[in-house]
Amino acid sequence: MLNSGTIPNNIVRFLTLSLLSISLLVASYAPALAQQKTNRTYCNPMDISYRYNFEQLNEKISYRSGADPVIINHKKEYYLFVTIQGGWWHSKDMVNWKYIVPDKWPMEDMCAPAALSVRDTLYLFQSTFEQRPIFYSTEPEKGKLKFFNRWLPRLPKDIGPWDPALFHDDDTDKWYMYWGSSNVYPLFGAELDKSRNLTYAGNNPAASYKAMFWLDPYKHGWERFGPNHSDPFKPFTEGAWMTKHNGKYYLQYGAPGTEYNVYGNGTYVGKDPLGPFEYAPYNPVAYKPGGFATGCGHGNTFQDNFGNYWNTGTTWIGYNWGMERRIVMNPAGFDKDDQMFANTRFGDFPHYLPDKTVSTQNGMNTDALFTGWMLLSYRKPAVASSTLRAAPTDTLSADRTTDENPRTFWVAGQNKAGETLTLDLGAERDVRAVQVDYIDYKQTIYDSDSTVYTQFKILTSMDNKKWTVVADLTKEPKRDRACAYVELEKPARARYVRYEHVYVAGSHLAINAFRVFGNGLGKVPTTPATLTAKRQKDQRNADLSWSKVPGAVGYNIRWGIAPDKLYQNYQFWNDEPNTFELRALNVGIPYYFAIEAFDENGVSVLSKVVSDGLGQ
Structure with a gap:
């Protein structure tokens, strides 16, 4: 309190009004400040505003999707580029991603784009079999794009460059491009001439590139096609990316096909950006065939602001269409022998975002990023307020949200506020986070606009009678969250967890996973005996x-x-x-x-x- 006996009254009135004004200002900003709360953790698939995809408009197939990710650390902030999304995402913490629409999209939307940060400039190039330009931006956070060159010369038919990657060798100041997406052609590489606006080096574009390598599924089991590598169909190589580490060049690639659980990333290693390259015997370097978010191929490798490595990739949904996908990122690194790896152990459980370098004498200690929050919802009983009966013998029931299969799901009787989905965890648990994954069931949305957003509440209870709201998405800015991950502000002791619906766009409310994470109150299991x-x-x-x-x-x-x-x-x-x-x-x-x-x-x-x- 101010002491009016020792301070003049006019000063007291001034200070009192000033403090009142500050209090009102803080109060007016409180919702915005609350909305800026940063999670300490993330969970795959990534929680971004996946866009509805118009690719299958003519086939009347509506779905959200995201694939072929590239995350770039540009001036200590992060930019995520994804196939055919109408823009890109910007983040300062790798958790909260803001969707950016370019001020003017100069060409058609980009498929499997290449992105690169060099000094103060971000470069961007699209997959193409035609003549297309390289763009650049010094203000990507504002969606500003400009032409760096008008186009790269046309290459021979079917050569590309499709699925390109741009690489700048900081030690030599030379520029390169790698590309390829085929089960016939290899991955290609070429040097680019900066003095000629990053066109192909040399006077003859047709002779300026060369083959880097082909797949060899007869020696490399993981390069075989199909679920669990069981299909004799000829596999695909795609998604080139280059990382330089300790003077070695790691040319990465995705294989054997995006439609299966075994989609992974491999690498060849060389002493020169254009090879020769040798197959790494420890391949694949990123591989996640089991669990909920299966597959992690066709991505890139980048470092965060603390020097920690990350590997991105594509995980498969494949319900509405074979190419229906989401995005994942996994901790990665190099060990003491320069062996490259990505850690997918519990890859679709919550992980910490580091605030320091995570390393040991043997390289990156990526296990340290696992929270230890376990899946509490697997095969647990689920009850819904209503269920759509798709056919006399087919009920899209609530229990499908706990089977950890992204292609099975519950559909509510109506898409209206107040619909609920309730899980019985079987006993008291410490609940730390939830993930609600939506799927597009008989939707008719072919483009994302302001009406496409996600809102719900999460409630917990000890007795299935008295409920407490522990998360409320109506209190944050509206955005679409097909893979909504919510870390609770503090652990909630509960036996029952409820999803209470508020809003999703479209005709149906369909959820393919209601995943609850935390810890039980008992002992950890024993080690398998054999x-x-x-x-x-x-x-x-x-x-x-x-x-x-x-x-x-x-x-x-x-x-x-x-x-x-x-x-x-x-x-x-x-x-x-x-x-x-x-x-x-x-x-x-x-x-x-x-x-x-x-x-x-x-x-x-x-x-x-x-x-x-x-x-x-």
Whole structure:
């Protein structure tokens, strides 16, 4: 309180009015400040405003999608470019992404764009088989684009450049482009001439590029097509990206096809930007065939503001159309031997965003980013306020939201506020976060506008009678959140968790996953007693078997080319068979395997490492 006995009355009145004005100003900004609260965590698939895709307008197929991501760290801020989205996203923290519409989109929308930051300029180029320009921006946060050149010369028929990547070698100040998207042609590379506005170096464009490498599925099991690499169809290579580390050039690529759970990223390594390149024996470097968000191919590798590496990619939905997809990003790095890797262990569970360099003497300690918040909702009973009956024998029921399958879902009887979806976790749990994943069921939306946004509330209860609101999206700016991830401000002790609907655009409310994360109150599971791995005569394959743990939710099979390099991961559920044919191995390379069990309380100690017998 002000003491009017020691301060003149006019000063008291002035200070009082000033404090009142400040209080009113703070109060007026309180909602905006609340909306700017930054989560400490994120969860794949990425929570961005995926755009409705007009590609299948003629086929009357409506769906949101996102694919072929490139995240660029430009002047300590982040820019995300995605196929055919009408713009891009800007973020200062890698969690909250603001959609940016260019002031003038100079050409048609971009498919699988290439993006690159060099000093104060961001460069952008689209996939094409025609003559197209490279654009640049010094104000990408404002959507400002300008022509850097008018077009690159035309290449021979079917050569491209499709799925391009731009690369600037800071040590030599030379520029390069890599590209390719085919099951016939290889990945290509070419030097660009900066003195000629980044056109192909040399006087003959047709002779200025060369092949980098082809796929070899007869030696590289993971490059085989189909679900779990089971289809003999010729695989695709695409999504080139170049990373330079410790004087080595890592030319990355996506394979074998975006429509399957095994879509991953691999790398070849060379001493020169245009090779020759050698296949890395530890491939693939990013691979996530099990769990909810399966597949992580065709992306890029970048560093955050603390020097930590990340690898982006595409995860598959594939309900409305084979190319219906979402975006993921996974912690990545290089170990003490310069082996490149991405960590997809619990890759679709919540992870921390680091505020410092996450490293050990062996490289990036990416396991440190896993929150330890476990999936509490797997196969838990779910009750909906209403359900649409699609056919006399087909009810799109609530229990489909807890099976961790993005192609099964619940549809409400009506898309109206107040519809609810309630999970019984079976016992008291500490709830830390939820993810609500929507799917487009018989929609007729072919473009995103101001009417396309997402709002809901999350409530918790101990007894299914008294409910507490723990999250409310009506209190934040309107945006579409097809993969809405909400970290609670504080843990909520609860047995029941409820989704209360407010608004989504379109004719139907359809949810393919209501995922609840946190921790149980019991002990972590025991380590599986046995794990065996036997290499087949076809060395691309190995037969795996393990003992089940009572009460476990699932298992991670971890493997790699050395006992201390178990960077690969395949997640299985406890209600699935405990035998599996792994078809992702490289011929002539010995592998080592271990297993861990997990449940709602945490993760077991990793088992003893076993060999597949090839190196013995």
